[in-house]
Amino acid sequence: MDNNRASINMHPVLERSSKLERGSTVKRWISSQWMQQAFFIGPAILFYSIVIAIPFFFGIYYSMTSWDGVSGNAVWVGLNNFSTIFLKDPEFGQSFWFTTRFTLTAVILNNVIGFALAYLLSLPLKSRSAIRTIFFLPNVLGGLVLGFIWQFILVQGFPGIGKLTNLSFFNLPWLGTEATAYWALIIVSVWQGAGYLMVIYIAGLANVPKDLIEASVIDGAGKWQILKNIIIPLIMPTVTVCLFISISWTFKMFDLNYSLTSGGPYGSTESVAMNIYNEAFGNNRYGLGTAKALIFFVAVTFITLIQVKLTKSREVEM
Amino acid sequence: MFGRSYSFKWFGIELLAFLLALVFLSPFYFVIVNSFKSFAELLTDTAGLPGVLHAENYVNAWKALNYPQAFKNTLIITIFSNLGLIIISSMAAYRLVRNKSRMNRILFSMFMLAMVIPFQSIMIPMVKMFGWVNLMNTFTGVVIAYMGMGVSFTLFLYSSFIIAIPKEIEESAVVDGCTPYGTFFRIIVPLLKPMTVTVLVLNSLWIWNDFLLPMLVLQKPGLQTIQTATSSLFGQYMTQWDLALAVLVMGMIPVMILFFMAQRHVIQGIADGAVKG
Structure with missing residues (x-):
């Protein structure tokens, strides 16, 4: 050199x-250009191929085989796995329906609360940076640990508070019934995600020009009007990002699901990600598992595309 | 008069924010407080402070988790994955941003596309492939997997940063006789430092907390990470909350320390990454 x-x-x-x-x-x-290309991009493409591209295409192939984890034989079965999934596997349909409902509720609540916290902390409060850290804190831990924490709280902590306060909210059998287990997952998901979205919303709110708000105050606009007609349209790009992130989290939820409810009671809170995991590594039906994973991929891509298109069209150019 | 009611209003808002923060913190309170209680006390009085500090819960948890081993394993995986990701992603991002040939545009979208692919869509064949080439139950396998899974996002962060670096700096380096490689390693890499810190913090949090990949790949006892060890112990001691909670707290401590040390970078990194997206 x-x-x-x-x-x-x-x-x-x-x-x-x-x-x-x-x-x-x-x-x-x-x-030479060729050598530079190979040197700079080659390693990234190598790892991308080994971990993402090749397994992904293998997955498409295996989804049309009867591959199981035990014998290792993969016999070509065409589209049989897909017809099995759609016709004979109501559990997969149920987990898809659960995941959709869960995503819808969790995404709305996460974003509304995340935005509200951001709005609150954009006010000139004295302790706002400390409070911002606290709201963000749950996100630092992984979904697995958060699920365990809440398992303790719901099983042991809530009845303890219930005994002291006599509020029926705390005396519910939280992980014991379908409806409460669903809401338990929602609560933890909001506790985990709202602080993260808040950080992004704070950055978005900081970019709203102050003079625009001052001008509308002079014009006599109320707080609610300013929020609805000025702030929200201007932060639509931020909303796009936050929706994108939160949909992707909740639709692909696994860790939290695994540690908090394990899909119970009676499989009523089993997410698609968990259903795929159980099919492949619990039942050892890899072929069926990859077929489900492929359907899952198509669904994720479809939802992402629609969502980005919808919100992009509502963005306002400055 | 006006001034007084004004400050009173702000005090009210501040108080509201403070109370909300307490609600957010309360789960931590329950876990930490109860991890110091005896099992009997924990069952009868869940909400109160412990009467006597039962530090032996932690001694037992330390042994049951095989904590030094699990910590070391997680640390090795996190360090090497980070190192690999920083090197391959920054190099690729540089070339993709500065050389916008048609092929490189396609490659860039290919990398971005991977961010949509759920882990479930690759995990089953990946585990199978790792079995073929003897990467199961190795840290190398896990590190390779993290590098492949993280390269898209890391590359995306770096490229958004490199776009903002004025080209003139590199051009003058070339005039001074720097090769393309020298330009990257001597001129660009030092300039990337702020983004490298962000990348390091965000990827460390992700890798440290990740659970499913190590559970699938590292199935031998001595290879457990903090997450997989926590998971298997928590399942095992489910009826023994005193021990399970101490296990949980010990799993939380390292990542909490990392967060408080790098708090500013975490929050800045998330905001930047999202805004540029």
Whole structure:
């Protein structure tokens, strides 16, 4: 390297036009566009291929086989797995329906609460940076740990508070019935996600021009009008991002589901991600599992595209 | 008069925010307080402070978790995945941003597309492939998987940062005789430092907290990460809350320390990453 630099320093101009002259072939080869491409992007493509691309395409192939984890034989069965899933597997349909309902509720609540917290903390409060940290704190821990924390709270902590306060809210069998287990997941998901979205909304709110708000105050607009007619339209790009992030979290939920309810009671809170996991690694039906994973991928892509299109069309250019 | 009612209003809002923050914190209170109680006390008085501090819960949890081992395993995985991700993503981002050939545009969208693919859609064949090439039950396998899974997002963060670096800096380096490689490693890499810190913090939080991948790949006892060890112990001691809670708290401590040390970068990083998206 040092040698190289010394020679270059002597003839900077000559060196640059060396492509036309008879410079060292090795040096020319090393700094060729092709070599640069391979050096800079090659490693990233390599890891991308090994971990994402190849398994993904293998998955498409395996989804049409009867591959099981035990014998390792993958016999071609065409679209049989898909007809099994759609016709004979009501549990998959149920987990899809649960995941959709869960995503809808959790995304709305996460964003409404995340935005409300951001709005609150955009006010000139003295302790706002400390409070911001607290709201964000649950997100620092993974879904697995959060699920365990809440399992303790719902099983042991809530009845304890219930005994002290006699409020029936705390005396519900939280993880014991379908409806309460559903809401338990929603509560934890909001506790986990709202602080994260709040951080993004705070950044979005900071970009709303102050003079615009001052002008509308002078024009006699109320707080609610300013929020509805000025702030929200201006932060639509932020809303797009937050919806994108929260849909992707909740629709792909696994860790929290695994640790809080394990899909129970009676499989009523089993997310699609968990259903796929159980099919593949619990029942050892890899072929069926990859077929479900493919359907899941199509659903995720479809929802993401629609959502981005819908919110992008509502964005306002400044 | 006006001034007084004004400050009174702000005090009310401040108080409201403060109370909300307490609600957010309360689950931590329950877990930490009860992790110091004896089992009997924990059952009869869940909400109160412990009468006697039962630190032996932590001694037992330390042993049951095999804490030093689990900590070391998680740390090795996190460090090497981070290192790999920073190197491959920053290099690729540089080339993709500065050389916008048609092929590179396609490659860039290909990387971005991967952010939509759920882990469930690749995990089953990936585990199978790892079995073929003896990467099951190895840290190398896990690190490779994190590098593949994280490269898209890391590349995206770096490229949004590199776009903002004025091209003139590199052009003058080339005039001074820098090779394309020298330009990257001597000129660009030092400029990337703020983004590297963000990337490091965000990826560390993700990898440290990730559960499903190590559960699938690392199935031998000595290879457990903090997450997988916590999960198997919590299941095992479900009826023994005193021990289970101490296990939980010990799993939380390292990542909490990381967060409080790098708090500013975490929050800044999330806001930046999202706004640029």
